[in-house]
Amino acid sequence: MPQKKLDAFFDTAKCTGSNEKVVQVPNFEKADLKDFPPIAPANLPPSYFVSAAYDGKVGKALIKLYEPKSGKIYFWYDNTGHKPYCYTNLSPYELEKIDRLMNHPGFDHFEIEEKFDPLTDKYVTVTKIVAKDPLAIGGKPKGCIRDIIPEDSPKVFEVPIDPNNIKVWESRIKYYQSYIYDLGLYPGMIYEVKDGNLVLKHVKEAEETVQLILKKFENAPPEELSYIEQWARLLEYPAPKFRYIAMDIEVYSPVATRMPDPREAAYPIICVAFYSSDGVKQVFLLRRENVEEGSEKLPEGVEIKYFDSENELIKETFDFLWRYPFVVTFNGDDFDFRYLAHRARKLGFQKDEIPIEVGKRVCLLKYGVHIDLYKFFFNRSIQVYAFGGKYRDVTLSDVGKALVELEKIALEKAISELTYRELAKYCFRDVEITYKLVSFNDELVLKLILVLSRISSMPMEDVSRQGVSRWIRNFMHREHRRRKMLIPNSEDILALKGKTATKAIIKGKKYKGAIVVDPVPGVHFNVFVMDFPSLYPSIIKIWNLGYQTVLCPHFECRSNLIPDTPHWVCKKKRALESLLIGALRDLRVQWYKPRSKDKTLSPDMRNWYEIIQGALKVILNASYGVFGSESFDLYCPPVAEATAAIGRHSITQIINKAEELGIKVLYGDTDSVFLKNPSKEQIEELEKWAEFNLKMNIDLDKVYRYVVFSSRKKNYLGVLADGSVDVKGLTGKKRHMPLFIKKAFDKLKDRLARVKNPAEFEEAKRDIINMVRECYMRLKRREWGSLHELAFNVVLGEAPEHYTKTTPQHVKAARMLKERGLELKAGDLISFVKVMNEPHVKPVELASDHEIDVDKYIAYLHSTFDQVLDALGLDFDEVIGLTKLERFM
DNA sequence: GCGGACTGCTTACCT
DNA sequence: ACAGGTAAGCAGTCCGCG
Numbered sequence: 062m063p064q065k066k067l068d069a070f071f072d073t074a075k076c077t078g079s080n081e082k083v084v085q086v087p088n089f090e091k092a093d094l095k096d097f098p099p100i101a102p103a104n105l106p107p108s109y110f111v112s113a114a115y116d117g118k119v120g121k122a123l124i125k126l127y128e129p130k131s132g133k134i135y136f137w138y139d140n141t142g143h144k145p146y147c148y149t150n151l152s153p154y155e156l157e158k159i160d161r162l163m164n165h166p167g168f169d170h171f172e173i174e175e176k177f178d179p180l181t182d183k184y185v186t187v188t189k190i191v192a193k194d195p196l197a198i199g200g201k202p203k204g205c206i207r208d209i210i211p212e213d214s215p216k217v218f219e220v221p222i223d224p225n226n227i228k229v230w231e232s233r234i235k236y237y238q239s240y241i242y243d244l245g246l247y248p249g250m251i252y253e254v255k256d257g258n259l260v261l262k263h264v265k266e267a268e269e270t271v272q273l274i275l276k277k278f279e280n281a282p283p284e285e286l287s288y289i290e291q292w293a294r295l296l297e298y299p300a301p302k303f304r305y306i307a308m309d310i311e312v313y314s315p316v317a318t319r320m321p322d323p324r325e326a327a328y329p330i331i332c333v334a335f336y337s338s339d340g341v342k343q344v345f346l347l348r349r350e351n352v353e354e355g356s357e358k359l360p361e362g363v364e365i366k367y368f369d370s371e372n373e374l375i376k377e378t379f380d381f382l383w384r385y386p387f388v389v390t391f392n393g394d395d396f397d398f399r400y401l402a403h404r405a406r407k408l409g410f411q412k413d414e415i416p417i418e419v420g421k422r423v424c425l426l427k428y429g430v431h432i433d434l435y436k437f438f439f440n441r442s443i444q445v446y447a448f449g450g451k452y453r454d455v456t457l458s459d460v461g462k463a464l465v466e467l468e469k470i471a472l473e474k475a476i477s478e479l480t481y482r483e484l485a486k487y488c489f490r491d492v493e494i495t496y497k498l499v500s501f502n503d504e505l506v507l508k509l510i511l512v513l514s515r516i517s518s519m520p521m522e523d524v525s526r527q528g529v530s531r532w533i534r535n536f537m538h539r540e541h542r543r544r545k546m547l548i549p550n551s552e553d554i555l556a557l558k559g560k561t562a563t564k565a566i567i568k569g570k571k572y573k574g575a576i577v578v579d580p581v582p583g584v585h586f587n588v589f590v591m592d593f594p595s596l597y598p599s600i601i602k603i604w605n606l607g608y609q610t611v612l613c614p615h616f617e618c619r620s621n622l623i624p625d626t627p628h629w630v631c632k633k634k635r636a637l638e639s640l641l642i643g644a645l646r647d648l649r650v651q652w653y654k655p656r657s658k659d660k661t662l663s664p665d666m667r668n669w670y671e672i673i674q675g676a677l678k679v680i681l682n683a684s685y686g687v688f689g690s691e692s693f694d695l696y697c698p699p700v701a702e703a704t705a706a707i708g709r710h711s712i713t714q715i716i717n718k719a720e721e722l723g724i725k726v727l728y729g730d731t732d733s734v735f736l737k738n739p740s741k742e743q744i745e746e747l748e749k750w751a752e753f754n755l756k757m758n759i760d761l762d763k764v765y766r767y768v769v770f771s772s773r774k775k776n777y778l779g780v781l782a783d784g785s786v787d788v789k790g791l792t793g794k795k796r797h798m799p800l801f802i803k804k805a806f807d808k809l810k811d812r813l814a815r816v817k818n819p820a821e822f823e824e825a826k827r828d829i830i831n832m833v834r835e836c837y838m839r840l841k842r843r844e845w846g847s848l849h850e851l852a853f854n855v856v857l858g859e860a861p862e863h864y865t866k867t868t869p870q871h872v873k874a875a876r877m878l879k880e881r882g883l884e885l886k887a888g889d890l891i892s893f894v895k896v897m898n899e900p901h902v903k904p905v906e907l908a909s910d911h912e913i914d915v916d917k918y919i920a921y922l923h924s925t926f927d928q929v930l931d932a933l934g935l936d937f938d939e940v941i942g943l944t945k946l947e948r949f950m
Numbered sequence: 951g952c953g954g955a956c957t958g959c960t961t962a963c964c965t
Numbered sequence: 966a967c968a969g970g971t972a973a974g975c976a977g978t979c980c981g982c983g
Contacts, residue, residue, distance in 0.1 A: 442967075530967060567970060568958095574969030575965065596965090597968090682965095686967030693967075701968065731965040731970090775964045775971050790963055792973075797962070855961065867959050867976045924973075952982095959976075965969095 097383070097428065101126060101135035105254035107262045108135060109301055109511075110246065111386070112430050112520040113237040115195055122240040124259065125430065125520075126252060127386050132304035132339070134386045134429050137252075137259055143240055144169060145195040147232035148176070148187045148547065149210055156188060158217045161209045167197020168206065176547045179609040180557055182634070187230070187547065195236035207232035231548050234538065241518055242542040249515035250298055267297040274652055281647075284635060288644035295515040296648070296673050300508045305387035305432075306337035307496035308378075310397045311488050313349075317475030318884065323396050326403035329371050331477075333378050334488040336496035337385065344485040345374050355480025360493070365485055375405050382416040383428050387507070391457045391495050392435040394526075398424035425522060432510065432525050434460075434498055442529045446679045447509060453796065454890065461494035465501050469494070503668055512676040516645075529683040530693045537695060540637050549608070554697050558612050561702045562627050571689060572702040576709045578716065578729035580770035580777065583932050585727055586819060587738040588765040588779070591747070593711060593757055595646045596732035597685035600707045602643025603756050607636020608688075608697040623703045624710040630703070638700070642684045649677040650758075708732065711755055718750050719743075728770060728777070735768065766817065769932045776928060778813065786814045792925045799894075801850040801918070802925055805836040809929065826933055830940050833926055837941045840918050843910065851913060852892040852905045859887045870902045878904050 101108075108126035111134075116123040122139040149156070153171040162168060172189040190206060192198050199207045207229050215224050231239075241248060244259075251262040274293045278286060311332040312321045321328050333345040342363045359365070368374035378401065382388055390397050402417040402424065418425040425431055437443060439455045452463035461467045470490045472479070479487065499506050514524045517532035518539045524532060541548045561572035593599060600606065604623070610631035611623075619629045653674035657667055687693040689701030708731065715734055716726050724747070725737040736744075744761065751759040765779040765787075776790040788794045793806025809829060816825045845851055855871035861879055864872050874893035875885050885891075892905045895917040903912070923937045930937055 528966065533967085565969070570969055572969080577964085577970060592965095683967045686969090688967085689969085690967050705969075733965075773972065790972075792962095795962055795973090858960070864960090869960055869975065871961085928972095953980105955978100955980085957976100957978080960974090962972085964971080 098136045099134060099428070101137045101254045103254065103257045105135055105137075106130065107251050107253055110248050110250055110252055111514075112522055113241060113246075113248065114425075114520075115236045115240075117194070120194060122237055124246070124252075126254075127301065127303075127430075129301035129304070132386060135254075137254060139240065140257060141244065143243060144191050144193065145198050145236045145239065146189050146191045147198050147207055148174070148189055148230040150185070150187055150226070150228045151210065151214060153188055155214070155217075156190070156210075159209065159213045161204070161213055162190075162206060165197060165204075165206060165209070167192045167194050169193050176545055178547045178549075179541075179637075180549050180553060182609070182614050185547070198236075199232050228550070228553075230550060234548070238519070238535065238538070239542075242539050245543070246518075247295060247515060248518055248520055249511045250295065264298055267294070267299065270297045274648070277652065278647065285640060285644060285647075288640050289648060292516075292644050292648055293652075296512065296653070298515075300504075300511050300669070303387055303499075303504055303507045304338055304385065305389055305499060305507070306335055306341060306381055306385040307389045307492050307499065308381070308393070308397065309334050309390065309488055309492040309495060310378075310401065311476055311484060312400060313477050314475070315477070317477070318882070320396075321400070323399035324403060326400050326407055330374065330401065330404055332484050332488045333374065334485070334492035335381055336489075336492045338496075338500065341381075342489070344489050345377060346481050346485055347371055347374055353480045355482035357480070357482035357486045359482065359486050359489060363485075363489055365481075367481075371404075372408050372410075375401065375408065375410070376414075379405070379414070379416050382426060386429040387432060388426060388429055389432045389434060389495055389499050391491070391498075392433060393431060394423045394433045394436060398431065423522070423526060430521050432499070432507070432521070434495060434506070436526045437506070437510070438498075440528060442679045442683055446682050447675050457491060457494055460498065465494065465497040467494045467497060503665070505668075505672060508669070508672050509676055512673055513679075516676065516680060529679060530687045530690060532680060533684060533687050534694045536641060537637060540641060544637075546637075549695070551694055551696055554608050554695065558608065558697050558699050561698045563625070563702055563706065571698055572705065573709075574705045575731035576712055576729070577731070577774045578726065578734075580728040580735075580772065580774065581725075582770050582772045584767055584769050584819075584822065585737050586767045588727060588768045589736045589739050589744065590733055590762045590765065591715075591736060591744070591759050592733035592762045593751075594650050594760050595681050596708055596711065596757075597704050598642050598646040598681045599757055600704050600711070601685065602639050602646060604703070604707055605630055605636055605639045606700055606703055607638035608695050608700055610634065610636040610639070611697065611699045611703055623706055625706040626699075626703055628699050628703050638684075638688075642681070645677055645684075646681055649674055649681060653677060711757065714755060715747070715751060715759065719747055722746055727768070730775065733762065769813070769929055771928050771931045773928065778810070778929060780814055780816065784814050786810050791928050793928070797853050797855045798921070798925070799851045799853055799918070801840075801845055802921055804850075805832065805922065806925060808832055809926070813929075822933075826935065829930075829933070830935065833922075833930075833937070833940050836922060837919060840915050840922065843913070843915065845913075848894060848905050848908060848910060848913075849892070851894045851918065853894070854890055854892050857885060857887055857889050857891060861885050863887075870900075873900050874902050874904045877907065881907075 105126065106128060108128040110124055111127045112125035114123050119138060122143060124137045126135045126137055128135060156162060156171065169191045172191060174187055174189050175184055176187050178185045192206060197206055199205050210229050211224060211227050214227050251264065253260050253262050271290060271293045275286065275290055278289050281289065310330050313328040313331045314321050329347060331347045331349065335341050335343045344363060344365045346365060346367050348367050348369050398417050399419060402415050402419045405415050416427050418427055435455065438460050444450065452460040458469040470487045472487065510521050510525045513532060514521045517524055517535045519535050538548055563573035565571060565573050612628055613631035615631065615633060618632045621629045621632050623630055653670055656662065657670040657674045659667065685701060685704045688697050690696060712729055712732065716729060719726050719734060719736060722743050724739045724743050726734055727737050728735040748759055751757055763781060766782055768777055768779040770777050778791060779787040788810060792798060793803060809832060812825055812828050816822055839845065857875055861872055861875040871891040871893060875891045879885055893902045894905055894908045895901060895914045896903045896908060896912040897914045898912065926937055
């Protein structure tokens, strides 16, 4: 949906990107607790479903609606009498004998229900145990209904029942999720309240686009089409203009290197900064003794307010948190919000004066939605697939630098020693980065979260904090409920479908994965890379893979074997995974990807489509892996194994066919093949063959002017037509390598980029020889500028004391730092250099030039360059001018 | 007591 | 808390060596 149309629909502020700000007069009225909760009026204009919760005080599900015109949140409480429940295969007659159940204060009543059991492919009659509140089903570890049933039933019946046959289903689903599924609600979508009822808003333009999409897919079977329609509607509906505020706090600490513990909240909050989408740029400072004003200049428009009392400072901070529909922090769950809440309690605030709901791992807001960017950017799938690995460390500074070109202010003093203005400037910069991480690229982050919320049927808070396996689980759950299917227990899937049958190449892995073809070493010109777009999701769709269909119970299907495995797949019924993931894949490949690149569309519209296709990419990339992950609720190893096996089958077939057509295959990995100088006809032939025989498309991904292969897999350098260079897996680009070597490697890369044809290679080779020599001589002459140029940068996988099997070098360095009182934990980056004396490593900070072990660095230079030099027919030792004899010595 | 062959551990990368 | 496959370097172990 184009932004223009969105604005017309909502008549909201113009939304053209982060540079053009719509400045409104901030609304500084004090939050009034009497207005809480903000119950939706009987008729509420179009609003976005942004969050859901269970309100224990009222005993009802609660939906938070964001009304973009007023920029306010409204609460809508359930008016259907929906209650929490779980299922069991025991009859009410049997259940009535369980005293602890019947006497449970939360027990309400039984209902009999027909459900479809996907594991047995049969309809079953189950008892729905309805409770008065969600805690009764699965609250405390002891004494809740889901535990009472398996614990007590064997004791209760005269005829003993096999405890393995006592089943409880769906008792671990969060109540508000259950509510969302049962009422057919779609988080992230637009609703109105009409006469007190929650009604989905119909947006004409979006519906028209949905029809357009359906037309594009008119040849798909009806079953697939209905899923395409469902997804398309969720994805085409517009996004609002968000009203949000970013917040950051600083706390006094007597020990400079130590972060104050948010649970103790022992020290005063000395600074709080805000930055909002409607023009607030505010810093609160606490007056303290012996602190100087300072003369630092703050960015324009920043207002500073001093407080003599911490209580007042916190109260005004809370005023913001009671008023904004979206509050953004960086690590607010574990620090800012937790500290604020505990500190406020300590200073005498009443619970209902505090706008924060403190949980075990999260801190939510009573009024609006708290987005903790740290959690969101930490998500590996988001990091890798949504942001293309642009940031590496999940710190405010690194993410800020990579995405919005803003870094934290480096401090030379401890926080507690800063002047007021230094502190204000520092804190404001943090909040500015936090704000911009949300505002950049037309509020991409919030829109991405909104889209993911729609796909997964999860509140925005949850979707921004949880991993991709939860997102996939939840849309699967939604579909089970919609189709009145029993959601199977993980252990039942595993027991029935069993483990895997293939042997992994890597020790300790569960099954065999993808194929990597040995590359043909050397330099190859005019290389075509062809691949299967979204290979694994395609396989899941085409081969009808899912936990129900792989190793299904039907005898007739047993002949429908999956290549290279003993598994078979169902011929009678479509798997949910196949339909849901298949539809998402088709939409991404055939609609969203092309649309995001379509120059005839407005930039706003392309941007929106880019966000959607990015969200789909994240989900699709994980959609196969989750089935092989024990933490996934529908864990089913044979499904993952079958997917990988068919992948191997597909690439092998393509390679065979290519060779049959007389095309030289240079390399291949998982879903791609590198073809040497193929003709147009050969390519067309191959495409047609794949389409007809594998029922899969194979696409031309890119054409390299030339590629350099060594004999190593997952290692190559390719130069594209425009002179840009792809470097894959080569040591010279790995992040732990010293800058000195990386720079040398980059020069090599730049030189190679300029080579256009085989003739130009000779000249390039001479230049490369000189480059390598020069680099070698600089090391020999010990000319490297700063020691940091020589530092290896390796991440600690665990806390330094946690390594028991071996002590890798970076751990040795880390321990040396630890002895000097530095706190180090998993995830920290250790910078160390190689030195002459035992133990041959030293943290950069502790090392000096003269102790550097130059030969070690030359060895690294050697191995780094070898990966490319081999292929060029050059030899490192000869290049640096060593004779064969010298080398021997 | 020492060096070489070997395995295992660890990190970073590819798809 | 998505998967498996590959490269590289180092730590640690075992064995032979009269």
